[in-house]
Amino acid sequence: KGEVLDALQELTRLAVHQKTGERSRLMLDISQWRQRRRDELAALGDKIARRVLESGEREELSPMTPFERKIVHDAVAGVQGVRSESEGVEPSRRVVILVD
Known part of the structure; x- marks a missing residue:
């Protein structure tokens, strides 16, 4: 799920900030x-989104990080x-995706 990558990224950001x-x-x-x-x-x-448009029923996705949610919102x-x-x-x- 990318947890190790996220941890490495955060450590790198902290090192850059400290420096x-x-x-x-x-x-x-x-x-x-x-x-x-x-x-x-x-x-x-x-x-x-296309499935919700067709069915008219709202759908909830699994929990995601802010980075992941932004990508879905954009799509x-x-x-x-x-x-x-x-x-x-x-x-x-x-x-959550809903009919507009």
Whole structure:
């Protein structure tokens, strides 16, 4: 699920902050894991959005990180007639897709 990658990324950001005094938006991607995950989530958002549009029924996705939810929200925004919202509290915050 990328927990080790997230931990390495956070440690790297902390090291950069300690060295420079500035916050970093650095994002690590090892073996293109993040890119593959981004592609999977975009496809999932599009697929579920189209299913919601057809069925008229709202759908909730599994809990995701803020990074993952943003990708899904962006994918849903590309489908007319549906919208997405985030519900819940971290770490159980999830995307909900509804008919607009």
